[in-house]
Amino acid sequence: METIELSARNAAITDERSAMNVFPSPSTEKACDGTAGIVDGKAANSSRSAGTISEAAAAWAMQMRHIGRATLERLGVGSGTTFFPELERKCEALFFRYPGGWKARAIPDKAFVAGKGFKLSFWNIDRVLAAAPSRIYLTEGEFDALALVEAGVSADAVLSVPNGAKERAADAPAEQKGYEFVDEALLAGLSGTKQFVWCGDGDGPGLSLRADMVKLLGAARFHFVDWPDGCKDANDLLVTDGPEALRALVENGALPWPVAGLYRMRELPEPAPLTLWRPGFPEWESKVMLAPRTLSVVTGHPGHGKTALWSQLWFNVVRAYDVGICVASFETRPKPHLRRQLRTLFAGGLEKDLTEGEIAAADAWIDERYLFVVHPEQKPTLEWFLDMAEVAVIRHGARIVQVDPWNRLEGARERNESETDYIGRCLRTIHAFAHDLNCHVQVLAHPAKMDSARRGSPPSLEDISGSKHWDNMVDQGFVVHRPEIFDGSNRKTEAALYHRKARFEELGFPCKLNLDYSLAKGRYVSTDYAT
Numbered sequence: 001m002e003t004i005e006l007s008a009r010n011a012a013i014t015d016e017r018s019a020m021n022v023f024p025s026p027s028t029e030k031a032c033d034g035t036a037g038i039v040d041g042k043a044a045n046s047s048r049s050a051g052t053i054s055e056a057a058a059a060w061a062m063q064m065r066h067i068g069r070a071t072l073e074r075l076g077v078g079s080g081t082t083f084f085p086e087l088e089r090k091c092e093a094l095f096f097r098y099p100g101g102w103k104a105r106a107i108p109d110k111a112f113v114a115g116k117g118f119k120l121s122f123w124n125i126d127r128v129l130a131a132a133p134s135r136i137y138l139t140e141g142e143f144d145a146l147a148l149v150e151a152g153v154s155a156d157a158v159l160s161v162p163n164g165a166k167e168r169a170a171d172a173p174a175e176q177k178g179y180e181f182v183d184e185a186l187l188a189g190l191s192g193t194k195q196f197v198w199c200g201d202g203d204g205p206g207l208s209l210r211a212d213m214v215k216l217l218g219a220a221r222f223h224f225v226d227w228p229d230g231c232k233d234a235n236d237l238l239v240t241d242g243p244e245a246l247r248a249l250v251e252n253g254a255l256p257w258p259v260a261g262l263y264r265m266r267e268l269p270e271p272a273p274l275t276l277w278r279p280g281f282p283e284w285e286s287k288v289m290l291a292p293r294t295l296s297v298v299t300g301h302p303g304h305g306k307t308a309l310w311s312q313l314w315f316n317v318v319r320a321y322d323v324g325i326c327v328a329s330f331e332t333r334p335k336p337h338l339r340r341q342l343r344t345l346f347a348g349g350l351e352k353d354l355t356e357g358e359i360a361a362a363d364a365w366i367d368e369r370y371l372f373v374v375h376p377e378q379k380p381t382l383e384w385f386l387d388m389a390e391v392a393v394i395r396h397g398a399r400i401v402q403v404d405p406w407n408r409l410e411g412a413r414e415r416n417e418s419e420t421d422y423i424g425r426c427l428r429t430i431h432a433f434a435h436d437l438n439c440h441v442q443v444l445a446h447p448a449k450m451d452s453a454r455r456g457s458p459p460s461l462e463d464i465s466g467s468k469h470w471d472n473m474v475d476q477g478f479v480v481h482r483p484e485i486f487d488g489s490n491r492k493t494e495a496a497l498y499h500r501k502a503r504f505e506e507l508g509f510p511c512k513l514n515l516d517y518s519l520a521k522g523r524y525v526s527t528d529y530a531t
């Protein structure tokens with residue numbers, strides 16, 4: 001493909017007097033099919049009648065490009081002589097009409113020059129805009145557009161960019177790339193086109209130009225042609241394989257521009273099956289399952305056992321599946337409280353009743369599997385916490401990450417960001433973290449203050465302080481609730497785990513699971529089934 005410099009600044013511009021015979025003027029538009037005309041209406045010193053393509057020029061086009069006189073005339077191509085600065089002489093040329101001017105290609109030597117008034121625009125744009133076809137074929141040069149017409153594509157449906165493909169900085173803005181002509185054409189009516197078929201070259205500059213055109217014309221309507229091996233462009237295919245092959249390829253073989261992010265079912269990669277963890281209560285069957293790559297939230301009134309119950313459930317998972325866990329427990333201290341609970345769970349007896357050996361074995365087991373996140377100044381931010389969690393996951397293989405409670409993370413709202421939006425943004429980040437790092441992230445969050453009528457009732461996920469996103473952006477939602485905390489001077493130990501939301505059926509389904517906290521055993525037991 002010819003690559004030339006023809007921007008307004010650096011074009012080799014020649015005065016119209018040097019053109020010998022050229023195109024129809026706008027007033028002779030009807031004669032466009034075959035009648036050469038005059039640049040800027042001034043008489044050129046050659047014939048203005050049909051057939052002003054010289055025998056030599058027509059012979060060259062046929063022999064070298066397999067493009068016949070009729071096609072040249074159909075597209076208003078003329079011939080004549082003009083001065084080519086690049087060749088330092090006047091020579092025979094084919095002239096392509098552009099709005100406001102012309103561009104000439106020397107023959108047989110290759111050189112280009114543009115006439116005074118030449119303005120970058122698609123070649124053949126006036127005809128295409130007038131016809132407004134639903135499908136337009138775009139090429140990198142006039143000869144490729146001519147090749148398409150020679151192959152049988154409508155002359156009303158071909159456009160060529162004016163100056164070929166050249167290396168352009170990929171990140172340069174459109175105005176520096178000289179693409180204003182594309183915007184102008186879109187505004188003038190090209191934007192109504194249903195489909196663009198890009199028939200440019202497969203070389204580096206051609207592919208860059210194609211990528212730019214995708215952006216300018218829109219991926220949704222963009223199709224492209226992949227040339228067969230050994231063939232570089234439309235004119236080349238016309239010469240090597242003939243008009244039928246060229247027409248068949250561009251009309252039936254154009255491929256839709258691939259759009260990252262939109263797929264057919266069969267194109268989607270098969271995901272790895274969800275790893276599922278049972279939380280350690282066989283009587284729950286599959287009502288509650290936990291999984292890496294998911295985000296859960298737990299809420300409940302203060303003191304109702306969120307931390308205590310979930311420490312036990314995660315302990316069960318850690319022990320059964322031998323996975324690591326990273327716990328950011330900002331209110332229940334790792335030492336002595338969580339350690340007491342974990343020692344009790346591991347050894348199967350209250351901490352106070354354990355032997356030194358049992359305690360040592362429990363501590364060794366805990367050390368192997370648990371990591372605790374403690375901020376040196378008690379001012380953890382989400383970003384900092386996720387940094388710690390990432391190390392826990394990547395370096396130490398943790399598969400579970402727990403934040404307890406959410407409101408102890410320092411807020412980092414942006415200016416004008418509402419709390420709802422902020423929490424939504426945080427949850428998106430956390431969800432991506434869980435997904436990308438193949439771990440389960442769980443957030444324990446307090447409910448907002450509830451009105452007196454509902455105060456004794458279990459909260460819903462929507463009651464969680466700050467944002468409706470606690471309900472809609474998590475994969476699983478739980479509530480831990482105790483119907484009564486005490487009865488007179490007696491401590492009440494009944495509790496319930498509400499599985500409020502499970503995004504995937506593999507994770508179980510919404511249900512209520514009844515429990516009792518055994519003070520004698522230091523653990524929750526299920527009360528749903530008589531044992």
Ligand SMILES: Nc1ncnc2c1ncn2[C@@H]1O[C@H](COP(=O)(O)OP(=O)(O)OP(=O)(O)O)[C@@H](O)[C@H]1O
Nearest residue numbers: 301302303304305306307308309492493494495517
């Ligand atoms: N069902 C229960 N029966 C008796 N005591 C319980 C029960 N559940 C939790 N507790 C005890 O209540 C105290 C508070 O429990 P925990 O810290 O787990 O509650 P929480 O919901 O996480 O509270 P907060 O929202 O204040 O963090 C702990 O001492 C715990 O052992």
